[in-house]
Amino acid sequence: MNDQEYAYCPVCGTALTGTYVMGKSYRHCPEGHYTFYPGQSVGAVALLAEQGNILLERRAIEPGYGMWALPGGMAERGESMEQCMMREVFEETGLLVEPVRLLDALGGKHVCTVFYEARLVGGQLVKSDESMELRWFAPEEIPLEQIAFPRHKDMLLRWLGLSDKGGE
Incomplete structure (x- = not known):
């Protein structure tokens, strides 16, 4: 699943928003439960x-x-x-x-x-x-x-x- 396909927090179901970490953009739960790092496990x-x-x-x-x-x-x-x-x-x-x-x-x-x-x-x-x-x-x-x-x-x-x- 790529960054564009991952739309909701797998913990609480809240829509993910964009966030920046060290100059890189990631999808992030505004409730603080989860940040999606694509392709990284x-x-x-x-x-x-x-x-x-x-x-x-x-x-x-x-x-x-x-x-x-x-x-x-x-x-x-x-x-x-x-x-x-x-x-x-x-x-x-x-x-x-x-x-x-x-x-x-x-x-x-x-x-x-x-x-x-x-x-x-x-x-x-x-x-x-x-x-x-x-x-x-x-x-x-x-x-x-x-x-x-x-x-x-x-x-x-x-x-x-x-x-x-x-x-x-």
Whole structure:
């Protein structure tokens, strides 16, 4: 289904409207339930820890507006998952990272998210249009009840040693 054919939110049935994210046009639920990313159903996310702290971003876009998430996003056509993770982290944070190891791939209804442990190799921390705030959290400070996506929360719980299995 292309962008023009997708007219209604699959969550609430509200007519989708246009929205811009990082200069690209997408169909979006005005109630905040869903943004349609055509042709994209796989994303990559970085678990970036430095000196025992983990980097999270407070989202400035839907889904999850105002909540915290690990940096990452949707793969573009022809892009490897590693390339996707590195590009998304740079676009959202200004940081250059490289994958250390694949942690897991967790599927859901609309998206499969590939999680990587990543290592900082350069750049400068700068928030993007997608982020209200970027912050390094000590393990005991991670706002687990304010994490935007269940799979991100599952991965953070595993990183904290509070869970050993993935979720949806």
